[in-house]
Amino acid sequence: MLQVNADYLKLKAGYLFPEISRRIKDFKSKNPESDLIRLGIGDVTEPLPLACRQAMKMAIDEMGTKDGFRGYGPEQGYQWLRECISENDYLSRGSEISADEIFISDGSKCDSSNILDILGKGNKIAVTDPVYPVYVDTNVMTGRTGEVNAVGEYQGLSYIPINSENGFEAEIPKEKFDIIYLCFPNNPTGAVATKDQLTSWVKYAKKNNSLILFDAAYEAFIKDESIPHSIYEIEGAKDCAIEFRSFSKNAGFTGTRCAFTVIPKSLKGNAGSEEVDLWSLWNRRQSTKFNGVSYIVQRGAEAVYSKEGQQQINRLVSFYMDNAQIIKKHLTSAGFEVFGAINAPYAWIKTPETMSSWDFFDFLLENANVVGTPGSGFGAAGEGYFRLSAFNTRENVEKAMQRIVKS
Numbered sequence: 001m002l003q004v005n006a007d008y009l010k011l012k013a014g015y016l017f018p019e020i021s022r023r024i025k026d027f028k029s030k031n032p033e034s035d036l037i038r039l040g041i042g043d044v045t046e047p048l049p050l051a052c053r054q055a056m057k058m059a060i061d062e063m064g065t066k067d068g069f070r071g072y073g074p075e076q077g078y079q080w081l082r083e084c085i086s087e088n089d090y091l092s093r094g095s096e097i098s099a100d101e102i103f104i105s106d107g108s109k110c111d112s113s114n115i116l117d118i119l120g121k122g123n124k125i126a127v128t129d130p131v132y133p134v135y136v137d138t139n140v141m142t143g144r145t146g147e148v149n150a151v152g153e154y155q156g157l158s159y160i161p162i163n164s165e166n167g168f169e170a171e172i173p174k175e176k177f178d179i180i181y182l183c184f185p186n187n188p189t190g191a192v193a194t195k196d197q198l199t200s201w202v203k204y205a206k207k208n209n210s211l212i213l214f215d216a217a218y219e220a221f222i223k224d225e226s227i228p229h230s231i232y233e234i235e236g237a238k239d240c241a242i243e244f245r246s247f248s249k250n251a252g253f254t255g256t257r258c259a260f261t262v263i264p265k266s267l268k269g270n271a272g273s274e275e276v277d278l279w280s281l282w283n284r285r286q287s288t289k290f291n292g293v294s295y296i297v298q299r300g301a302e303a304v305y306s307k308e309g310q311q312q313i314n315r316l317v318s319f320y321m322d323n324a325q326i327i328k329k330h331l332t333s334a335g336f337e338v339f340g341a342i343n344a345p346y347a348w349i350k351t352p353e354t355m356s357s358w359d360f361f362d363f364l365l366e367n368a369n370v371v372g373t374p375g376s377g378f379g380a381a382g383e384g385y386f387r388l389s390a391f392n393t394r395e396n397v398e399k400a401m402q403r404i405v406k407s
């Protein structure tokens with residue numbers, strides 16, 4: 001009989017977003033007239049920047065000419081885009097990341113999952129709690145964990161709590177981990193990591209020969225100038241960190257698809273007693289398993305770095321961050337404890353009194369007709385919290401706040 005990958009069966013039943021959809025459907029069938037406002041799933045809502053659309057249109061026309069047509073592109077991405085990223089995101093901020101250390105891809109979600117392809121199975125792995133569920137689930141799917149317990153923790157994974165007690169700082173572990181996933185600005189808590197905190201992480205990783213998988217999908221939302229946008233702004237990070245970046249949130253590319261991953265050539269790991277560099281393995285992996293991002297989309301991504309592109313994405317980011325301010329202001333004055341929402345498009349709210357995350361979800365759904373995301377869906381330490389996203393129209397955000405305050 002055919003065998004399936006039984007590790008998939010370990011995945012928590014009723015995963016967060018399907019469960020949210022189920023409860024919304026249930027509510028809608030009982031209240032067909034209700035006008036729900038969704039501040040739940042982290043998808044952008046504003047249209048694509050003009051500079052990106054113009055660049056993509058030009059690229060389409062080029063593809064329609066004999067000279068401009070392009071077939072399979074380099075799996076690592078076109079050199080002009082890699083150079084543009086190296087220059088604008090790294091060299092200009094003092095980080096020595098070269099173009100060929102940048103791999104263009106169709107998403108950080110995919111890359112942060114696929115990276116496990118080149119990493120051994122025996123590694124000790126730590127994630128923060130709460131956490132972006134993709135990091136956990138892909139470890140489960142690839143057989144790197146045991147079973148899940150009642151609060152959603154998997155055997156074989158270690159969880160580093162980030163909550164109000166530790167000021168949403170991931171404390172440096174005493175134990176030695178081989179791989180640590182960090183995401184700053186953080187989804188779901190909206191917390192950021194200071195230069196000092198990241199320096200401690202890099203020191204820890206170098207001392208323990210660990211690898212930091214650093215997800216910086218929200219770096220564009222950082223307002224505070226002292227907060228690093230990249231882990232490579234920390235000395236030594238090139239020896240211990242991979243960074244994931246994406247055009248999804250800053251330029252509204254969630255439906256267009258373009259991201260990149262930085263694998264410094266200095267990153268090393270062992271295969272038995274032999275030392276190998278991670279760059280070569282990832283390059284090999286991408287060459288075999290990935291076809292690259294379309295030429296058209298890469299031209300769109302390149303336009304993000306043009307003068308017009310920069311102005312337009314700054315406007316997009318400011319728009320969402322004004323939403324975040326509105327959320328924070330209203331909820332704070334209504335007596336809620338609100339975290340995040342300053343350098344990240346998420347407000348992380350303490351649920352009132354002893355209400356659980358799901359009870360608060362049901363309460364807001366029924367009394368305010370507002371949909372958010374229960375903190376417990378992101379991990380055990382997210383229990384008692386609730387995430388509201390700033391990705392929505394101004395009108396919806398304001399309406400949602402008035403309804404929540406009233407309820």
Ligand SMILES: *Cc1c(COP(=O)(O)O)cnc(C)c1O
Pocket residue numbers: 042106107108109110132183187215217245246247248249254258259
């Ligand atoms: C949205 C998001 C991403 C971006 O994912 P893409 O696959 O590039 O769209 C990455 N990490 C986190 C934590 C996110 O919330």
